[in-house]
Amino acid sequence: MEKWLGKYANFFYAALRFVSGAMFACHGAQKMFGVLGGTKQTAALMVTAGVIELVCGILIAVGLFASPLAFIASGEMAVAYFKQHAEASFWPIINRGELTVLYCLLFLYIAARGSGILSIDALRGARVKR
Numbered sequence: 558m559e560k561w562l563g564k565y566a567n568f569f570y571a572a573l574r575f576v577s578g579a580m581f582a583c584h585g586a587q588k589m590f591g592v593l594g595g596t597k598q599t600a601a602l603m604v605t606a607g608v609i610e611l612v613c614g615i616l617i618a619v620g621l622f623a624s625p626l627a628f629i630a631s632g633e634m635a636v637a638y639f640k641q642h643a644e645a646s647f648w649p650i651i652n653r654g655e656l657t658v659l660y661c662l663l664f665l666y667i668a669a670r671g672s673g674i675l676s677i678d679a680l681r682g683a684r685v686k687r
Contacts, residue, residue, distance in 0.1 A: 571620070571675035577663055578618030581630060585611025609633045617667060620676020627667035634661035 562569070587595020588607030598604055613630040617623050634657050642654030649655040672678035 567674045570670065570673050573663075574620060574623060574667055574673060574676070575618045577660070577667070578614045578616070578623075580614070581660065581664075582611050582614025582618065585609070585614055606633060606637065617664075620672035620678050623672040623676065623678065624668050624670075627664040631661050631664035631668060634658075634664065 583593055584595075585607045587593050588598045588603055589611055591597030598607055609629060610633070613626040613633075616626050617630065638649075638654050638657045638661065642649065642652040642657060645652035649658045
């Protein structure tokens with residue numbers, strides 16, 4: 558498979574960055590505005606989470622400062638996991654924290670890899686890791 562798909566790896570990464578950022582922004586929109594089946598949050602911690610998810614998600618999706626913002630998003634997901642899920646069970650599949658764990662590790666990968674191609678960082682000539 559790598560022989561056939563490997564030459565498109567940078568494009569697949571760009572799609573992964575865009576889709577994961579956009580979906581993360583949707584979680585933020587749920588918390589901030591009560592849209593997309595969510596409930597508008599008023600607790601300070603949840604509002605903070607909503608702002609991080611909305612802003613970081615949009616900017617990760619378009620590839621603007623993706624590394625530092627993905628690192629922040631990854632940290633938020635780690636905190637969310639331990640505050641909301643871990644006390645129920647060690648296993649994410651049991652405590653319903655599997656999405657949180659996946660976002661945490663995915664954003665850590667994006668933080669390490671950078672914006673990549675098809676990003677605003679690439680357009681503005683910023684140093685983009687490949």
